[in-house]
Protein backbone atom coordinates (compact mmCIF):
# COMPACT_ATOMS: atom_id res chain seq x y z
CA UNK A 1 0.00 0.00 0.00
CA UNK A 2 1.44 3.34 -1.02
CA UNK A 3 0.51 6.87 -0.14
CA UNK A 4 -0.33 10.22 -1.70
CA UNK A 5 0.36 13.58 -0.11
CA UNK A 6 -1.94 16.57 -0.43
CA UNK A 7 -0.35 19.89 0.49
CA UNK A 8 -2.63 22.75 1.43
CA UNK A 9 -1.97 26.25 0.20
CA UNK A 10 -0.45 27.37 3.49
CA UNK A 11 1.76 24.28 3.67
CA UNK A 12 -0.07 21.72 5.82
CA UNK A 13 0.61 18.20 4.52
CA UNK A 14 -1.81 15.29 4.54
CA UNK A 15 -0.43 11.88 3.64
CA UNK A 16 -3.21 9.42 2.87
CA UNK A 17 -3.22 5.81 1.86
CA UNK A 18 -3.85 4.93 -1.78
CA UNK A 19 -7.02 3.02 -2.48
CA UNK A 20 -6.63 1.85 -6.04
CA UNK A 21 -9.66 2.35 -8.24
CA UNK A 22 -10.93 5.34 -6.27
CA UNK A 23 -10.54 8.91 -7.48
CA UNK A 24 -8.11 11.23 -5.76
CA UNK A 25 -11.08 13.44 -4.91
CA UNK A 26 -12.83 10.55 -3.16
CA UNK A 27 -9.68 9.55 -1.30
CA UNK A 28 -9.17 13.13 -0.10
CA UNK A 29 -12.80 13.41 1.01
CA UNK A 30 -12.77 10.02 2.76
CA UNK A 31 -9.70 11.07 4.70
CA UNK A 32 -11.02 14.49 5.65
CA UNK A 33 -8.41 16.42 3.69
CA UNK A 34 -9.62 20.05 3.76
CA UNK A 35 -9.62 22.31 0.71
CA UNK A 36 -11.65 20.20 -1.73
CA UNK A 37 -15.37 20.91 -2.09
CA UNK A 38 -16.40 18.46 -4.83
CA UNK A 39 -19.75 20.15 -5.37
CA UNK A 40 -20.76 17.85 -8.22
CA UNK A 41 -19.71 14.66 -6.49
CA UNK A 42 -17.15 13.63 -9.10
CA UNK A 43 -18.76 14.40 -12.46
CA UNK A 44 -16.16 16.86 -13.80
CA UNK A 45 -18.97 19.40 -13.77
CA UNK A 46 -18.13 21.88 -11.01
CA UNK A 47 -14.37 22.42 -10.93
CA UNK A 48 -14.20 22.49 -7.12
CA UNK A 49 -11.84 19.52 -6.74
CA UNK A 50 -8.97 21.33 -8.42
CA UNK A 51 -5.45 20.11 -7.56
CA UNK A 52 -2.05 20.95 -8.98
CA UNK A 53 -0.04 17.81 -9.54
CA UNK A 54 3.56 18.17 -8.41
CA UNK A 55 6.21 18.30 -11.14
CA UNK A 56 6.91 15.00 -12.85
CA UNK A 57 3.97 13.17 -11.36
CA UNK A 58 1.83 14.47 -14.20
CA UNK A 59 3.18 11.59 -16.27
CA UNK A 60 1.69 9.14 -13.77
CA UNK A 61 -1.71 10.86 -13.63
CA UNK A 62 -1.90 11.88 -17.26
CA UNK A 63 -3.02 15.29 -18.50
CA UNK A 64 -6.49 16.75 -18.29
CA UNK A 65 -8.95 15.67 -20.99
CA UNK A 66 -11.10 18.09 -22.99
CA UNK A 67 -14.11 17.96 -20.73
CA UNK A 68 -11.89 18.59 -17.75
CA UNK A 69 -10.07 21.48 -19.42
CA UNK A 70 -13.39 23.22 -19.96
CA UNK A 71 -13.94 23.38 -16.22
CA UNK A 72 -10.31 24.06 -15.32
CA UNK A 73 -10.15 26.98 -17.72
CA UNK A 74 -12.34 28.95 -15.40
CA UNK A 75 -10.73 28.16 -12.06
CA UNK A 76 -8.56 30.72 -10.33
CA UNK A 77 -4.98 29.56 -9.53
CA UNK A 78 -4.85 27.58 -12.75
CA UNK A 79 -1.40 25.99 -13.40
CA UNK A 80 0.08 23.88 -16.21
CA UNK A 81 -0.32 20.66 -14.21
CA UNK A 82 -3.81 21.44 -12.93
CA UNK A 83 -6.22 18.52 -12.77
CA UNK A 84 -9.66 17.77 -11.41
CA UNK A 85 -9.00 15.30 -8.63
CA UNK A 86 -12.24 13.45 -9.40
CA UNK A 87 -10.87 12.54 -12.82
CA UNK A 88 -7.66 10.93 -11.53
CA UNK A 89 -8.12 7.29 -10.63
CA UNK A 90 -5.53 6.10 -8.12
CA UNK A 91 -3.13 3.30 -9.07
CA UNK A 92 -0.24 1.72 -7.19
CA UNK A 93 2.11 3.55 -9.53
CA UNK A 94 1.11 6.79 -7.78
CA UNK A 95 2.90 5.85 -4.58
CA UNK A 96 4.65 9.01 -3.38
CA UNK A 97 2.60 11.40 -5.54
CA UNK A 98 2.27 14.97 -4.30
CA UNK A 99 -0.75 17.14 -5.14
CA UNK A 100 -1.00 20.80 -4.17
CA UNK A 101 -4.31 22.33 -3.21
CA UNK A 102 -5.07 25.79 -4.56
CA UNK A 103 -5.79 28.64 -2.16
CA UNK A 104 -9.45 28.66 -3.18
CA UNK A 105 -11.87 26.38 -4.96
CA UNK A 106 -14.43 28.03 -7.21
CA UNK B 107 -30.35 41.95 -37.41
CA UNK B 108 -31.78 43.94 -34.57
CA UNK B 109 -31.44 47.65 -34.33
CA UNK B 110 -29.35 47.70 -31.21
CA UNK B 111 -26.77 45.52 -32.89
CA UNK B 112 -26.89 47.56 -36.05
CA UNK B 113 -26.37 50.79 -34.22
CA UNK B 114 -23.73 49.21 -32.06
CA UNK B 115 -21.72 47.95 -34.98
CA UNK B 116 -21.95 51.08 -37.06
CA UNK B 117 -21.03 53.49 -34.39
CA UNK B 118 -21.25 52.16 -30.91
CA UNK B 119 -18.87 54.71 -29.54
CA UNK B 120 -20.76 57.55 -31.15
CA UNK B 121 -24.31 56.75 -30.18
CA UNK B 122 -24.84 56.83 -26.45
CA UNK B 123 -26.39 53.68 -25.03
CA UNK B 124 -29.63 55.22 -23.76
CA UNK B 125 -30.34 56.50 -27.27
CA UNK B 126 -29.75 53.07 -28.71
CA UNK B 127 -32.25 51.51 -26.40
CA UNK B 128 -34.79 54.24 -27.08
CA UNK B 129 -34.45 53.52 -30.76
CA UNK B 130 -35.00 49.86 -30.07
CA UNK B 131 -38.12 50.69 -28.11
CA UNK B 132 -39.56 52.69 -31.01
CA UNK B 133 -38.91 49.82 -33.35
CA UNK B 134 -40.53 47.40 -30.95
CA UNK B 135 -43.62 49.57 -30.68
CA UNK B 136 -43.82 49.97 -34.43
CA UNK B 137 -43.58 46.23 -34.98
CA UNK B 138 -46.29 45.61 -32.43
CA UNK B 139 -48.59 48.12 -34.11
CA UNK B 140 -47.95 46.56 -37.51
CA UNK B 141 -48.83 43.19 -36.10
CA UNK B 142 -45.35 41.78 -36.69
CA UNK B 143 -45.31 41.13 -32.98
CA UNK B 144 -48.40 40.01 -31.23
CA UNK B 145 -48.83 41.22 -27.71
CA UNK B 146 -48.13 38.34 -25.39
CA UNK B 147 -51.29 37.51 -23.42
CA UNK B 148 -51.34 38.12 -19.69
CA UNK B 149 -51.55 35.10 -17.45
CA UNK B 150 -54.74 34.86 -15.43
CA UNK B 151 -54.57 32.78 -12.32
CA UNK B 152 -56.95 29.82 -12.08
CA UNK B 153 -56.92 26.92 -9.62
CA UNK B 154 -54.49 24.25 -10.82
CA UNK B 155 -56.03 20.75 -10.79
CA UNK B 156 -54.63 17.79 -8.89
CA UNK B 157 -52.03 16.20 -11.15
CA UNK B 158 -53.63 12.74 -10.85
CA UNK B 159 -56.63 14.01 -12.85
CA UNK B 160 -54.51 14.80 -15.93
CA UNK B 161 -53.28 12.75 -18.87
CA UNK B 162 -49.49 12.77 -18.92
CA UNK B 163 -49.30 14.76 -22.17
CA UNK B 164 -51.48 17.52 -20.68
CA UNK B 165 -49.14 18.25 -17.82
CA UNK B 166 -47.74 21.76 -18.30
CA UNK B 167 -45.10 22.76 -15.77
CA UNK B 168 -44.60 26.16 -17.42
CA UNK B 169 -47.66 27.42 -15.51
CA UNK B 170 -46.37 30.45 -13.56
CA UNK B 171 -48.69 29.70 -10.61
CA UNK B 172 -47.46 26.18 -9.95
CA UNK B 173 -45.19 27.27 -7.13
CA UNK B 174 -47.63 29.74 -5.59
CA UNK B 175 -50.37 27.12 -5.48
CA UNK B 176 -48.00 24.57 -4.04
CA UNK B 177 -48.65 22.08 -6.84
CA UNK B 178 -45.09 21.95 -8.12
CA UNK B 179 -43.92 19.02 -5.98
CA UNK B 180 -46.70 16.66 -7.05
CA UNK B 181 -46.50 17.72 -10.71
CA UNK B 182 -42.77 17.16 -10.94
CA UNK B 183 -42.91 13.93 -8.96
CA UNK B 184 -45.34 12.48 -11.45
CA UNK B 185 -43.06 13.46 -14.34
CA UNK B 186 -39.96 12.08 -12.62
CA UNK B 187 -41.71 8.77 -11.97
CA UNK B 188 -43.67 8.29 -15.17
CA UNK B 189 -42.11 10.38 -17.87
CA UNK B 190 -38.81 11.91 -16.76
CA UNK B 191 -38.10 13.46 -20.15
CA UNK B 192 -41.46 14.93 -21.04
CA UNK B 193 -42.78 16.76 -24.08
CA UNK B 194 -45.41 19.46 -23.77
CA UNK B 195 -46.47 20.50 -27.23
CA UNK B 196 -48.71 23.51 -26.68
CA UNK B 197 -47.65 25.63 -23.81
CA UNK B 198 -47.95 29.42 -23.83
CA UNK B 199 -44.22 29.39 -24.55
CA UNK B 200 -44.47 26.93 -27.43
CA UNK B 201 -43.47 23.28 -27.36
CA UNK B 202 -40.74 22.25 -24.94
CA UNK B 203 -39.06 19.25 -23.34
CA UNK B 204 -38.84 18.99 -19.55
CA UNK B 205 -35.87 17.21 -18.02
CA UNK B 206 -36.79 16.37 -14.45
CA UNK B 207 -34.33 13.87 -12.94
CA UNK B 208 -31.05 14.85 -11.29
CA UNK B 209 -28.86 12.60 -13.49
CA UNK B 210 -30.45 13.77 -16.74
CA UNK B 211 -30.19 17.43 -15.76
CA UNK B 212 -26.50 16.97 -15.04
CA UNK B 213 -26.09 15.37 -18.47
CA UNK B 214 -27.76 18.27 -20.28
CA UNK B 215 -25.96 20.95 -18.27
CA UNK B 216 -22.56 19.33 -18.89
CA UNK B 217 -22.98 18.81 -22.61
CA UNK B 218 -22.96 22.34 -23.94
CA UNK B 219 -22.07 21.06 -27.41
CA UNK B 220 -25.32 19.11 -27.62
CA UNK B 221 -27.39 21.73 -25.80
CA UNK B 222 -26.81 25.38 -26.65
CA UNK B 223 -27.52 28.27 -24.28
CA UNK B 224 -28.30 30.59 -27.17
CA UNK B 225 -30.37 32.67 -27.62
CA UNK B 226 -32.12 32.61 -24.19
CA UNK B 227 -31.82 30.66 -20.98
CA UNK B 228 -35.41 31.11 -19.81
CA UNK B 229 -38.35 29.16 -21.16
CA UNK B 230 -39.77 32.10 -23.11
CA UNK B 231 -38.12 34.97 -24.89
CA UNK B 232 -37.23 38.62 -24.41
CA UNK B 233 -37.95 41.18 -27.14
CA UNK B 234 -35.19 40.79 -29.78
CA UNK B 235 -34.46 44.48 -29.46
CA UNK B 236 -33.27 43.94 -25.93
CA UNK B 237 -30.83 41.19 -26.72
CA UNK B 238 -27.93 42.67 -24.80
CA UNK B 239 -24.94 40.41 -24.70
CA UNK B 240 -24.86 38.26 -21.61
CA UNK B 241 -22.45 35.38 -21.44
CA UNK B 242 -24.96 33.22 -19.59
CA UNK B 243 -26.69 32.96 -22.97
CA UNK B 244 -23.55 32.35 -25.04
CA UNK B 245 -21.73 29.15 -25.90
CA UNK B 246 -17.98 28.61 -25.63
CA UNK B 247 -15.57 29.94 -26.73
CA UNK B 248 -17.22 33.39 -26.58
CA UNK B 249 -18.75 32.62 -23.21
CA UNK B 250 -15.39 31.72 -21.65
CA UNK B 251 -13.66 34.89 -22.76
CA UNK B 252 -16.37 37.12 -21.33
CA UNK B 253 -16.77 35.21 -18.13
CA UNK B 254 -13.06 35.31 -17.47
CA UNK B 255 -13.07 39.09 -17.79
CA UNK B 256 -15.47 39.61 -14.89
CA UNK B 257 -15.08 36.50 -12.78
CA UNK B 258 -12.35 37.98 -10.61
CA UNK B 259 -14.78 40.25 -8.83
CA UNK B 260 -16.60 37.31 -7.23
CA UNK B 261 -13.59 35.00 -6.92
CA UNK B 262 -12.85 33.94 -3.33
CA UNK B 263 -9.71 36.07 -3.18
CA UNK B 264 -11.68 39.22 -3.83
CA UNK B 265 -14.51 38.13 -1.55
CA UNK B 266 -12.09 38.02 1.34
CA UNK B 267 -11.55 41.73 0.78
CA UNK B 268 -15.27 42.41 0.63
CA UNK B 269 -16.32 40.26 3.58
CA UNK B 270 -15.78 42.97 6.18
CA UNK B 271 -17.90 45.47 4.32
CA UNK B 272 -20.68 42.96 3.70
CA UNK B 273 -20.74 42.04 7.38
CA UNK B 274 -20.81 45.65 8.49
CA UNK B 275 -23.70 46.40 6.16
CA UNK B 276 -25.56 43.29 7.31
CA UNK B 277 -25.20 44.23 10.99
CA UNK B 278 -26.49 47.68 10.29
CA UNK B 279 -29.68 46.28 8.74
CA UNK B 280 -30.28 43.78 11.54
CA UNK B 281 -29.65 46.29 14.29
CA UNK B 282 -32.48 48.45 12.99
CA UNK B 283 -35.14 45.72 12.89
CA UNK B 284 -38.08 46.00 15.28
CA UNK B 285 -38.41 43.53 18.16
CA UNK B 286 -41.68 41.82 19.11
CA UNK B 287 -43.58 43.42 16.25
CA UNK B 288 -44.28 41.93 12.82
CA UNK B 289 -42.58 43.38 9.73
CA UNK B 290 -42.12 42.35 6.11
CA UNK B 291 -38.91 40.32 6.02
CA UNK B 292 -38.74 40.37 2.21
CA UNK B 293 -38.68 44.14 2.03
CA UNK B 294 -36.72 45.02 5.16
CA UNK B 295 -34.13 42.27 5.17
CA UNK B 296 -33.86 40.27 1.95
CA UNK B 297 -34.23 43.08 -0.58
CA UNK B 298 -32.32 45.58 1.52
CA UNK B 299 -29.36 43.26 2.08
CA UNK B 300 -29.23 42.17 -1.53
CA UNK B 301 -29.24 45.73 -2.78
CA UNK B 302 -26.39 46.55 -0.39
CA UNK B 303 -24.41 43.57 -1.61
CA UNK B 304 -24.91 44.48 -5.26
CA UNK B 305 -23.98 48.10 -4.60
CA UNK B 306 -20.80 46.86 -2.90
CA UNK B 307 -19.98 44.68 -5.87
CA UNK B 308 -20.32 47.52 -8.37
CA UNK B 309 -19.34 50.36 -6.06
CA UNK B 310 -22.66 51.81 -7.17
CA UNK B 311 -23.82 55.04 -5.47
CA UNK B 312 -25.16 53.70 -2.20
CA UNK B 313 -28.21 55.91 -1.93
CA UNK B 314 -29.44 54.65 -5.33
CA UNK B 315 -28.97 50.99 -4.51
CA UNK B 316 -32.66 50.10 -4.75
CA UNK B 317 -32.48 50.94 -8.43
CA UNK B 318 -30.28 47.90 -8.94
CA UNK B 319 -33.02 45.73 -7.54
CA UNK B 320 -35.68 47.47 -9.59
CA UNK B 321 -33.81 47.02 -12.87
CA UNK B 322 -33.01 43.41 -12.34
CA UNK B 323 -36.57 42.63 -11.27
CA UNK B 324 -37.71 44.18 -14.53
CA UNK B 325 -35.24 42.26 -16.62
CA UNK B 326 -36.30 38.86 -15.30
CA UNK B 327 -40.02 39.33 -14.91
CA UNK B 328 -41.79 39.60 -18.28
CA UNK B 329 -44.87 37.57 -19.21
CA UNK B 330 -43.27 36.48 -22.45
CA UNK B 331 -40.05 35.32 -20.82
CA UNK B 332 -41.14 33.69 -17.55
CA UNK B 333 -44.88 34.16 -17.15
CA UNK B 334 -44.39 37.19 -14.92
CA UNK B 335 -46.26 40.45 -14.60
CA UNK B 336 -44.01 43.12 -16.09
CA UNK B 337 -44.76 44.86 -19.34
CA UNK B 338 -42.34 45.65 -22.14
CA UNK B 339 -42.76 49.43 -22.06
CA UNK B 340 -41.65 49.57 -18.46
CA UNK B 341 -38.81 47.21 -19.29
CA UNK B 342 -37.51 49.44 -22.07
CA UNK B 343 -37.75 52.55 -19.89
CA UNK B 344 -35.91 50.76 -17.10
CA UNK B 345 -33.13 49.66 -19.43
CA UNK B 346 -32.64 53.21 -20.68
CA UNK B 347 -32.30 54.41 -17.11
CA UNK B 348 -29.94 51.56 -16.26
CA UNK B 349 -27.62 52.16 -19.19
CA UNK B 350 -27.48 55.84 -18.30
CA UNK B 351 -26.47 55.11 -14.71
CA UNK B 352 -23.96 52.45 -15.64
CA UNK B 353 -22.17 54.58 -18.19
CA UNK B 354 -22.04 57.43 -15.71
CA UNK B 355 -20.63 55.07 -13.12
CA UNK B 356 -17.91 54.00 -15.52
CA UNK B 357 -16.84 57.55 -16.35
CA UNK B 358 -16.91 58.73 -12.76
CA UNK B 359 -14.84 55.78 -11.65
CA UNK B 360 -12.30 56.52 -14.32
CA UNK B 361 -12.10 60.15 -13.30
CA UNK B 362 -11.64 59.24 -9.65
CA UNK B 363 -8.90 56.76 -10.49
CA UNK B 364 -7.17 59.42 -12.60
CA UNK B 365 -7.38 61.78 -9.64
CA UNK B 366 -5.43 59.25 -7.61
CA UNK B 367 -8.15 57.43 -5.66
CA UNK B 368 -7.10 54.05 -4.23
CA UNK B 369 -8.37 51.27 -6.50
CA UNK B 370 -11.33 49.38 -4.99
CA UNK B 371 -12.39 45.75 -5.19
CA UNK B 372 -15.40 46.44 -7.36
CA UNK B 373 -16.24 45.27 -10.84
CA UNK B 374 -15.63 48.57 -12.62
CA UNK B 375 -12.17 48.96 -11.11
CA UNK B 376 -11.40 45.42 -12.14
CA UNK B 377 -12.53 45.99 -15.72
CA UNK B 378 -10.69 49.28 -16.00
CA UNK B 379 -7.43 47.82 -14.78
CA UNK B 380 -7.41 44.92 -17.22
CA UNK B 381 -5.99 45.43 -20.73
CA UNK B 382 -8.73 43.39 -22.41
CA UNK B 383 -11.56 45.33 -20.86
CA UNK B 384 -10.25 48.81 -20.14
CA UNK B 385 -12.20 50.08 -23.17
CA UNK B 386 -15.26 47.97 -22.59
CA UNK B 387 -17.42 51.08 -22.55
CA UNK B 388 -16.82 51.29 -26.31
CA UNK B 389 -18.56 47.95 -26.70
CA UNK B 390 -21.81 49.04 -25.09
CA UNK B 391 -23.83 45.87 -25.54
CA UNK B 392 -21.17 43.79 -23.91
CA UNK B 393 -20.62 46.37 -21.20
CA UNK B 394 -24.31 46.61 -20.38
CA UNK B 395 -24.81 42.88 -20.67
CA UNK B 396 -22.04 42.05 -18.23
CA UNK B 397 -23.17 44.53 -15.61
CA UNK B 398 -26.80 43.60 -16.01
CA UNK B 399 -25.98 39.90 -15.74
CA UNK B 400 -24.24 40.42 -12.43
CA UNK B 401 -27.13 42.27 -10.86
CA UNK B 402 -29.77 40.00 -12.37
CA UNK B 403 -27.83 36.90 -11.35
CA UNK B 404 -27.30 38.09 -7.81
CA UNK B 405 -30.64 39.70 -7.16
CA UNK B 406 -33.68 37.56 -6.54
CA UNK B 407 -31.63 34.40 -6.14
CA UNK B 408 -29.90 35.64 -3.02
CA UNK B 409 -32.98 37.51 -1.85
CA UNK B 410 -35.19 34.44 -1.97
CA UNK B 411 -32.58 32.30 -0.25
CA UNK B 412 -32.60 34.81 2.60
CA UNK B 413 -36.36 34.55 2.89
CA UNK B 414 -36.45 30.82 2.15
CA UNK B 415 -34.05 30.02 4.98
CA UNK B 416 -36.25 31.66 7.58
CA UNK B 417 -39.32 29.99 6.11
CA UNK B 418 -37.66 26.56 6.10
CA UNK B 419 -36.58 26.84 9.73
CA UNK B 420 -40.16 27.70 10.65
CA UNK B 421 -41.55 24.75 8.74
CA UNK B 422 -38.95 22.49 10.36
CA UNK B 423 -38.66 23.90 13.91
CA UNK B 424 -36.49 21.05 15.20
CA UNK B 425 -33.82 22.18 12.79
CA UNK B 426 -33.85 25.63 14.34
CA UNK B 427 -33.28 24.09 17.76
CA UNK B 428 -30.43 22.05 16.28
CA UNK B 429 -28.93 25.17 14.76
CA UNK B 430 -29.05 27.18 17.96
CA UNK B 431 -27.31 24.46 19.89
CA UNK B 432 -24.61 24.14 17.21
CA UNK B 433 -24.01 27.31 15.17
CA UNK B 434 -21.08 25.63 13.41
CA UNK B 435 -23.75 24.01 11.23
CA UNK B 436 -24.37 27.33 9.48
CA UNK B 437 -22.06 26.60 6.54
CA UNK B 438 -23.72 23.29 5.81
CA UNK B 439 -27.16 24.78 6.36
CA UNK B 440 -26.49 27.47 3.76
CA UNK B 441 -26.10 24.78 1.08
CA UNK B 442 -29.23 23.05 2.33
CA UNK B 443 -31.20 26.31 2.18
CA UNK B 444 -30.09 26.86 -1.40
CA UNK B 445 -31.09 23.31 -2.35
CA UNK B 446 -34.41 23.42 -0.51
CA UNK B 447 -35.37 26.79 -1.97
CA UNK B 448 -33.88 26.29 -5.46
CA UNK B 449 -34.26 30.01 -6.23
CA UNK B 450 -34.19 29.46 -9.99
CA UNK B 451 -36.58 26.74 -11.13
CA UNK B 452 -34.99 26.15 -14.50
CA UNK B 453 -32.47 26.94 -17.22
CA UNK B 454 -33.27 26.19 -20.82
CA UNK B 455 -31.21 24.97 -23.76
CA UNK B 456 -31.76 24.27 -27.45
CA UNK B 457 -30.66 20.89 -28.87
CA UNK B 458 -27.96 21.31 -31.54
CA UNK B 459 -28.60 17.82 -32.98
CA UNK B 460 -30.94 14.89 -32.36
CA UNK B 461 -30.24 13.47 -28.90
CA UNK B 462 -31.52 10.34 -27.14
CA UNK B 463 -32.27 11.01 -23.50
CA UNK B 464 -33.88 8.53 -21.14
CA UNK B 465 -35.81 6.83 -23.92
CA UNK B 466 -36.94 9.95 -25.77
CA UNK B 467 -35.58 11.47 -28.95
CA UNK B 468 -35.06 15.18 -28.65
CA UNK B 469 -34.89 16.72 -32.12
CA UNK B 470 -32.38 19.25 -33.28
CA UNK B 471 -33.76 22.75 -32.57
CA UNK B 472 -36.11 21.61 -29.77
CA UNK B 473 -36.32 23.62 -26.59
CA UNK B 474 -35.05 21.69 -23.56
CA UNK B 475 -35.83 22.90 -20.04
CA UNK B 476 -33.77 21.58 -17.12
CA UNK B 477 -35.97 21.77 -14.03
CA UNK B 478 -33.50 22.20 -11.18
CA UNK B 479 -36.43 22.49 -8.77
CA UNK B 480 -37.40 18.95 -9.71
CA UNK B 481 -33.86 17.52 -9.74
CA UNK B 482 -33.34 18.84 -6.22
CA UNK B 483 -36.37 16.77 -5.11
CA UNK B 484 -35.30 13.64 -6.99
CA UNK B 485 -35.39 10.77 -4.52
CA UNK B 486 -33.03 8.82 -6.82
CA UNK B 487 -30.23 11.28 -6.06
CA UNK B 488 -31.14 12.85 -2.73
CA UNK B 489 -32.23 11.12 0.44
CA UNK B 490 -35.59 12.40 1.81
CA UNK B 491 -35.44 15.33 -0.58
CA UNK B 492 -38.55 17.08 0.67
CA UNK B 493 -37.08 17.35 4.18
CA UNK B 494 -35.00 20.33 5.24
CA UNK B 495 -32.03 18.88 7.15
CA UNK B 496 -29.37 21.39 8.16
CA UNK B 497 -26.73 18.74 8.82
CA UNK B 498 -27.51 16.81 5.64
CA UNK B 499 -24.59 14.78 4.33
CA UNK B 500 -23.21 16.02 1.01
CA UNK B 501 -25.44 19.07 1.17
CA UNK B 502 -23.22 20.76 -1.40
CA UNK B 503 -24.25 18.25 -4.06
CA UNK B 504 -27.35 20.09 -5.25
CA UNK B 505 -28.42 21.50 -8.61
CA UNK B 506 -29.36 25.05 -7.62
CA UNK B 507 -26.19 26.58 -9.09
CA UNK B 508 -26.27 24.43 -12.21
CA UNK B 509 -23.24 22.51 -13.47
CA UNK B 510 -20.80 22.67 -16.36
CA UNK B 511 -19.34 25.76 -17.98
CA UNK B 512 -22.26 27.97 -16.97
CA UNK B 513 -22.20 26.93 -13.32
CA UNK B 514 -23.16 29.95 -11.25
CA UNK B 515 -20.32 32.42 -11.12
CA UNK B 516 -21.64 34.10 -7.98
CA UNK B 517 -22.07 30.96 -5.90
CA UNK B 518 -19.30 31.79 -3.43
CA UNK B 519 -20.63 35.29 -2.95
CA UNK B 520 -24.15 33.99 -2.37
CA UNK B 521 -22.88 31.48 0.18
CA UNK B 522 -20.81 34.14 1.91
CA UNK B 523 -23.71 36.57 2.17
CA UNK B 524 -26.00 33.89 3.58
CA UNK B 525 -23.42 32.64 6.03
CA UNK B 526 -22.86 36.18 7.34
CA UNK B 527 -26.60 36.75 7.61
CA UNK B 528 -27.10 33.62 9.73
CA UNK B 529 -24.09 34.28 11.92
CA UNK B 530 -25.38 37.74 12.68
CA UNK B 531 -28.99 36.57 13.16
CA UNK B 532 -28.01 33.90 15.67
CA UNK B 533 -25.92 36.41 17.58
CA UNK B 534 -28.96 38.65 18.05
CA UNK B 535 -32.25 36.82 18.04
CA UNK B 536 -33.77 34.00 19.99
CA UNK B 537 -36.88 33.53 17.89
CA UNK B 538 -37.48 34.32 14.24
CA UNK B 539 -41.15 33.57 13.74
CA UNK B 540 -43.01 33.62 10.44
CA UNK B 541 -46.49 35.10 10.95
CA UNK B 542 -49.14 33.72 8.62
CA UNK B 543 -48.36 32.47 5.13
CA UNK B 544 -45.88 34.13 2.77
CA UNK B 545 -46.98 35.49 -0.61
CA UNK B 546 -45.34 34.11 -3.74
CA UNK B 547 -44.03 35.63 -6.94
CA UNK B 548 -45.76 34.85 -10.23
CA UNK B 549 -43.17 33.13 -12.41
CA UNK B 550 -42.10 29.77 -13.77
CA UNK B 551 -38.45 30.77 -13.35
CA UNK B 552 -38.00 32.63 -10.07
CA UNK B 553 -39.14 30.70 -7.03
CA UNK B 554 -39.64 33.56 -4.69
CA UNK B 555 -41.58 35.40 -2.06
CA UNK B 556 -43.12 38.84 -2.49
CA UNK B 557 -44.04 39.16 1.18
CA UNK B 558 -43.38 37.32 4.42
CA UNK B 559 -44.24 38.73 7.84
CA UNK B 560 -41.78 37.92 10.59
CA UNK B 561 -41.53 38.71 14.28
CA UNK B 562 -38.25 38.68 16.20
CA UNK B 563 -37.45 38.23 19.88
CA UNK B 564 -34.11 39.27 21.31
CA UNK B 565 -31.75 36.79 22.89
CA UNK B 566 -32.04 36.88 26.67
CA UNK B 567 -29.12 38.96 27.82
CA UNK B 568 -26.47 36.87 29.47
CA UNK B 569 -26.64 37.64 33.17
Ligand code: HEM
Pocket residue numbers: 215241242243253260307399400401403404405407408411444448449450453506507508509510511512513514515516517519520
Ligand atom coordinates in the same frame (compact mmCIF):
# COMPACT_ATOMS: atom_id res chain seq x y z
C1 HEM C 1 -28.39 31.44 -4.15
C2 HEM C 1 -28.04 32.28 -5.07
C3 HEM C 1 -27.87 31.95 -6.53
C4 HEM C 1 -28.42 30.94 -7.28
C5 HEM C 1 -29.35 29.84 -6.83
C6 HEM C 1 -27.91 31.09 -8.64
C7 HEM C 1 -28.23 30.24 -9.69
C8 HEM C 1 -27.61 30.27 -10.93
C9 HEM C 1 -27.84 29.32 -11.98
C10 HEM C 1 -28.81 28.15 -11.92
C11 HEM C 1 -27.05 29.65 -13.03
C12 HEM C 1 -26.95 28.94 -14.38
C13 HEM C 1 -26.18 27.66 -14.25
C14 HEM C 1 -26.20 26.78 -15.47
O1 HEM C 1 -26.68 27.18 -16.53
O2 HEM C 1 -25.68 25.65 -15.37
C15 HEM C 1 -26.33 30.84 -12.64
C16 HEM C 1 -25.43 31.49 -13.45
C17 HEM C 1 -24.87 32.71 -13.12
N1 HEM C 1 -24.97 33.36 -11.91
FE1 HEM C 1 -25.94 32.72 -10.25
N2 HEM C 1 -27.10 32.18 -8.68
C18 HEM C 1 -27.04 32.75 -7.43
C19 HEM C 1 -26.33 33.86 -7.05
C20 HEM C 1 -25.56 34.62 -7.89
C21 HEM C 1 -24.85 35.83 -7.52
C22 HEM C 1 -24.80 36.42 -6.12
C23 HEM C 1 -24.26 36.30 -8.66
C24 HEM C 1 -23.39 37.50 -8.90
C25 HEM C 1 -23.31 38.53 -8.19
C26 HEM C 1 -24.57 35.37 -9.73
C27 HEM C 1 -24.13 35.50 -11.03
C28 HEM C 1 -24.27 34.54 -12.00
C29 HEM C 1 -23.67 34.64 -13.32
C30 HEM C 1 -22.82 35.79 -13.83
C31 HEM C 1 -24.05 33.49 -14.03
C32 HEM C 1 -23.67 33.11 -15.46
C33 HEM C 1 -22.53 32.14 -15.45
C34 HEM C 1 -22.14 31.63 -16.82
O3 HEM C 1 -22.96 31.62 -17.74
O4 HEM C 1 -20.98 31.23 -16.98
N3 HEM C 1 -25.36 34.38 -9.23
N4 HEM C 1 -26.67 31.19 -11.35
Ligand code: FES
Pocket residue numbers: 025037038039040041042043044045046047048049071084085086087
Ligand atom coordinates in the same frame (compact mmCIF):
# COMPACT_ATOMS: atom_id res chain seq x y z
S1 FES D 1 -15.98 16.97 -8.03
FE1 FES D 1 -16.89 18.39 -9.40
S2 FES D 1 -15.35 18.55 -10.89
FE2 FES D 1 -14.52 17.09 -9.57
